[in-house]
Amino acid sequence: xxxxxxxxxxxxxxxxxxxxxxxxxxxxxxxxxxxxxxxxxxxxxxxxxxxxxxxxxxxxxxxxxxxxxxxxxxxxxxxxxxxxxxxxxxxxxxxxxxxxxxxxxxxxxxxxxxxxxxxxxxxx
Amino acid sequence: xxxxxxxxxxxxxxxxxxxxxxxxxxxxxxxxxxxxxxxxxxxxxxxxxxxxxxxxxxxxxxxxxxxxxxxxxxxxxxxxxxxxxxxxxxxxxxxxxxxxxxxxxxxxxxxxxxxxxxxxxxxxxxxxxxxxxxxxxxxxxxxxxxxxxxxxxxxxxxxxxxxxxxxxxxxxxxxxxxxxxxxxxxxxxxxxxxxxxxxxxxxxxxxxxxxxxxxxxxxxxxxxxxxxxxxxxxxxxxxxxxxxxxxxxxxxxxxxxxxxxxxxxxxxxxxxxxxxxxxxxxxxxxxxxxxxxxxxxxxxxxxxxxxxxxxxxxxxxxxxxxxxxxxxxxxxxxxxxxxxxxxxxxxxxxxxxxxxxxxxxxxxxxxxxxxxx
Numbered sequence: 001x002x003x004x005x006x007x008x009x010x011x012x013x014x015x016x017x018x019x020x021x022x023x024x025x026x027x028x029x030x031x032x033x034x035x036x037x038x039x040x041x042x043x044x045x046x047x048x049x050x051x052x053x054x055x056x057x058x059x060x061x062x063x064x065x066x067x068x069x070x071x072x073x074x075x076x077x078x079x080x081x082x083x084x085x086x087x088x089x090x091x092x093x094x095x096x097x098x099x100x101x102x103x104x105x106x107x108x109x110x111x112x113x114x115x116x117x118x119x120x121x122x123x124x
Numbered sequence: 125x126x127x128x129x130x131x132x133x134x135x136x137x138x139x140x141x142x143x144x145x146x147x148x149x150x151x152x153x154x155x156x157x158x159x160x161x162x163x164x165x166x167x168x169x170x171x172x173x174x175x176x177x178x179x180x181x182x183x184x185x186x187x188x189x190x191x192x193x194x195x196x197x198x199x200x201x202x203x204x205x206x207x208x209x210x211x212x213x214x215x216x217x218x219x220x221x222x223x224x225x226x227x228x229x230x231x232x233x234x235x236x237x238x239x240x241x242x243x244x245x246x247x248x249x250x251x252x253x254x255x256x257x258x259x260x261x262x263x264x265x266x267x268x269x270x271x272x273x274x275x276x277x278x279x280x281x282x283x284x285x286x287x288x289x290x291x292x293x294x295x296x297x298x299x300x301x302x303x304x305x306x307x308x309x310x311x312x313x314x315x316x317x318x319x320x321x322x323x324x325x326x327x328x329x330x331x332x333x334x335x336x337x338x339x340x341x342x343x344x345x346x347x348x349x350x351x352x353x354x355x356x357x358x359x360x361x362x363x364x365x366x367x368x369x370x371x372x373x374x375x376x377x378x379x380x381x382x383x384x385x386x387x388x389x390x391x392x393x394x395x396x397x398x399x400x401x402x403x404x405x406x407x408x409x410x411x412x413x414x415x416x417x418x419x420x421x422x423x424x425x426x427x428x429x430x431x432x433x434x435x436x437x438x439x440x441x442x443x444x445x446x447x448x449x450x451x452x453x454x455x456x457x458x459x460x461x462x463x464x465x466x467x468x469x470x471x472x473x474x475x476x477x478x479x480x481x482x483x484x485x486x487x488x489x490x491x492x493x494x495x496x497x
Contacts, residue, residue, distance in 0.1 A: 029187045
């Protein structure tokens with residue numbers, strides 16, 4: 001009945017995927033500097049899942065809604081943007097733009113994570 | 125800056141270690157030991173993650189500093205969370221918390237709750253609430269001693285059902301919620317298209333409503349309906365009671381940003397539909413009458429946006445899918461023949477209160493002594 005149940009849900013979900021995307025960016029950057037290999041399977045699966053409009057997982061629907069608001073403000077199409085990221089990640093050498101696109105989504109999750117935490121602590 | 129961040133990491137490691145000493149291991153009742161173990165494991169994981177940030181070469185390269193900062197901040201939030209919400213409950217745990225935890229366990233057994241019953245603590249600064257990751261339910265200090273709001277515990281129990289991952293016992297509930305979200309999203313998409321075709325003025329509002337449904341309203345309504353389906357009429361009365369004491373405009377809709385909780389009147393409409401679905405038609409009528417009286421007295425009026433935000437058929441579909449969801453996870457659905465002790469106590473409490481609100485307190489006092497809450 002209070003905000004906490006819902007926001008603790010949002011907080012933990014956004015935190016999990018913030019981790020996933022942020023770690024991917026760290027790996028990608030490090031690989032660029034050192035040539036070390038890394039796996040992008042998890043992050044690719046995440047974007048593949050999210051670009052499916054008919055997904056029934058409420059947690060992914062929630063994340064998609066956050067991203068949708070972000071893209072809408074930029075007058076971009078959510079489905080196309082998410083599919084583009086997934087397609088790009090499948091290439092052997094993906095372009096730099098995809099990293100910037102994912103970085104922007106990390107900021108979206110950071111904001112939602114901080115906001116849900118603040119709400120749990122009683123701030124609006 | 126890397127040196128500064130690394131110094132901060134070492135400081136945080138010390139804080140986490142100190143936090144572990146705040147768990148009063150010698151004094152904890154048995155039912156709190158699992159929570160203590162989960163918190164300790166989480167703190168250990170935080171230490172490992174902090175050390176990784178400090179030592180792993182990939183976090184030391186300059187181009188990764190912004191992401192290292194993000195990772196550190198995420199960890200700091202997580203540690204704050206454990207300190208503020210979990211360790212503080214363990215630190216101040218008293219005998220009454222143990223009694224409350226046993227009561228919640230009894231409720232879970234009565235309704236055939238498919239997950240581990242949560243630990244309960246009287247440390248909430250707001251209202252009934254649940255921290256889903258740690259399975260800790262908190263209630264305000266006094267609230268656990270009075271029966272009329274206790275039905276709201278049933279709402280909180282639904283949150284872990286929605287958020288627990290990879291658990292076959294609750295998958296079906298989550299899928300029903302997911303299907304409902306698709307239904308709601310399709311409805312608003314259609315409405316937005318229509319507005320665009322007709323140069324309508326409500327596009328922004330419809331977008332906000334659609335976001336609100338996916339990000340909060342559907343979850344809150346599924347939790348309300350889980351409360352109705354497992355407890356019956358007492359849940360509906362408790363919603364009325366909460367609104368009478370603390371409610372604002374029962375028809376409130378968000379203007380500029382998505383909101384987390386649906387309007388009180390929308391919640392009541394869904395709750396009433398739910399009561400009818402499980403055969404409590406007479407009780408539903410009675411609650412409905414009281415709700416109307418409350419709305420009249422509160423001065424709330426239904427604005428056009430309310431109907432736009434909460435279309436009747438969407439609320440009704442929500443009630444149907446939430447019932448299918450509750451049945452799919454094999455929870456005990458409320459009916460007149462149920463004999464559960466807490467089920468009877470809470471529904472009887474509400475019957476007593478509605479029949480004679482002025483004489484209720486004496487009866488409740490006797491019940492409190494009986495249940496030692």
